[in-house]
Amino acid sequence: MGLLAERQAFLEKLSGADRAALLALGARHSYQAREHLVDEGDRSTFVLVILTGWCAVRRSTERGELILALRQGGELVGEMAALDRRPRSATVSALGAVDALVLSGERFRHFMAARPYVTGLVMAQLTERLRSADDERRALASATVLERLAACLVELAEHTGRPEGDSVAIRLALSQAELAAAVGATREAVAKALRLLRAQGLVRTGPKSVVVSDMAPLRLLGGGSGEPEGI
Incomplete structure (x- = not known):
């Protein structure tokens, strides 16, 4: 992304x-x-x-x-x-x-x-x-909604993230509709993708909040190397 x-x-x-x-x-x-x-x-x-x-x-x-x-x-x-x-x-x-x-x-x-x-x-x-x-x-x-969302969340976490223990909270208060607009998908498709990511323990979500629990697999899912940007 x-x-x-x-x-x-x-x-x-x-x-x-x-x-x-x-x-x-x-x-x-x-x-x-x-x-x-x-x-x-x-x-x-x-x-x-x-x-x-x-x-x-x-x-x-x-x-x-x-x-x-x-x-x-x-x-x-x-x-x-x-x-x-x-x-x-x-x-x-x-x-x-x-x-x-x-x-x-x-x-x-x-x-x-x-x-x-x-x-x-x-x-x-x-x-x-x-x-x-x-x-x-x-x-x-070429990428699925899940892959595009993963890449988007990694980018947001790396640029705006606030550490919370071993997790990273995305500081921008984006709704699911706005996340969908950011990855070119429907709100329903993004909601389904978020459920999958939550089930795998990669993210936690709340009203206009996303916390990334495990960055490495999320990077890999989004097409990255699994390493933080710049390494």
């Missing part, structure tokens, strides 16, 4: 001077849980830099909603519309409380033009997200 494609957030890659210059170009805005930062099909071109919190990138399909990616503090949102001036390709909504910097597309383009290094960062980020989308399409075509 590729919900969290970037290993290092955009803001973290900037020098201190460039970071300060970027933050001075926009205005800070707070969003409540489920509030939309941008809407699919809208023709606005402003760019957001998420400062705190988590957002979901969602797209409507004939079969329902898909969650294409999750974005966290330090990451860019909406830069594609600022660059190509075409309608928004997806909706971005807050999963919880979110603070973001909002700046006009024109200001963002001028910021990039004055800093070729920043332009390279944005292009590298777009390329990484494209590769992630390719991986996602391959998974949808």
